[in-house]
Amino acid sequence: MTRLKDKVAIITGASSGFGRGIGFAFANQGAKIVVSDVHEAPNRGGFEGNPELTTTAAIRETGGQAYYVNCDVTRADDVAKLVAATVERYGRLDIIVNNAGIYRAGKLAHEFAVEELDACFDVNVKGTWFGCQEAIKQFLKQGDGGNIVNIVSTAGLQGHPKQSVYNISKGAAANLTRCLAIEYGQNKIRVNGICPTYAKTSLTRALFDDKDFDKVFTEAIPLKRWGEVDDIASLAVFLASDESSYIHGDLIRIDGGETLCRFSV
Numbered sequence: 452m453t454r455l456k457d458k459v460a461i462i463t464g465a466s467s468g469f470g471r472g473i474g475f476a477f478a479n480q481g482a483k484i485v486v487s488d489v490h491e492a493p494n495r496g497g498f499e500g501n502p503e504l505t506t507t508a509a510i511r512e513t514g515g516q517a518y519y520v521n522c523d524v525t526r527a528d529d530v531a532k533l534v535a536a537t538v539e540r541y542g543r544l545d546i547i548v549n550n551a552g553i554y555r556a557g558k559l560a561h562e563f564a565v566e567e568l569d570a571c572f573d574v575n576v577k578g579t580w581f582g583c584q585e586a587i588k589q590f591l592k593q594g595d596g597g598n599i600v601n602i603v604s605t606a607g608l609q610g611h612p613k614q615s616v617y618n619i620s621k622g623a624a625a626n627l628t629r630c631l632a633i634e635y636g637q638n639k640i641r642v643n644g645i646c647p648t649y650a651k652t653s654l655t656r657a658l659f660d661d662k663d664f665d666k667v668f669t670e671a672i673p674l675k676r677w678g679e680v681d682d683i684a685s686l687a688v689f690l691a692s693d694e695s696s697y698i699h700g701d702l703i704r705i706d707g708g709e710t711l712c713r714f715s716v
Contacts, residue, residue: 454480461533463550465488468653469683471506473684475513478517485533489521490521543593643701665677673712
């Protein structure tokens with residue numbers, strides 16, 4: 452289990468959901484993990500195993516290396532301090548997974564308040580932007596490349612009804628991924644995005660528990676199931692490892708085939 456042996460990885464939004472799962476998967480492959488979030492405890496109501504343990508504690512319990520840094524990704528100075536704390540503790544930075552995100556939905560475009568638009572842009576766009584900026588500065592200083600994995604969404608690739616503020620923020624994250632790949636490939640800095648559909652996390656718990664939504668959603672998925680955190684974590688390991696060394700600037704769908712068709716059989 453050495454695909455990421457001795458690599459140093461920051462994962463934002465890592466107390467719960469995708470970030471927590473990616474933290475476990477990276478640590479299992481030998482990486483040193485910096486767990487970053489606005490609170491250390493997992494979100495309530497999610498699907499986490501051992502929810503009484505923080506991500507850091509759970510990783511350490513299995514023999515991995517992990518360190519928690521409180522960080523609000525909407526604040527540039529917080530993100531700069533996050534990278535500085537990582538380098539101070541582990542000596543370098545190899546990977547950043549910009550996972551922190553929020554979801555706003557359930558309204559037509561003219562019904563959303565400006566606060567909901569701002570919230571999506573502050574976390575999903577600025578948070579990803581600041582994470583990329585600070586990681587790139589450190590990668591350039593080190594001079595031997597680096598790896599950025601942005602958690603985007605299928606919402607960054609297409610339109611959906613009643614979640615326009617979310618979709619346009621994820622569209623921005625998708626194009627940021629493309630732009631950075633063009634600009635920094637020459638510096639051996641790889642940049643890719645993961646685009647999941649709905650998966651089982653605390654952010655989607657209410658939708659998962661809504662049997663009407665669950666029925667409509669799963670019927671629209673050719674694989675007939677929700678995404679699991681481990682699905683996304685496994686892809687993140689691949690993109691962070693040397694196995695994907697010629698994959699660059701890609702936005703990889705992980706959606707059970709949802710975006711292939713409007714209707715299922």
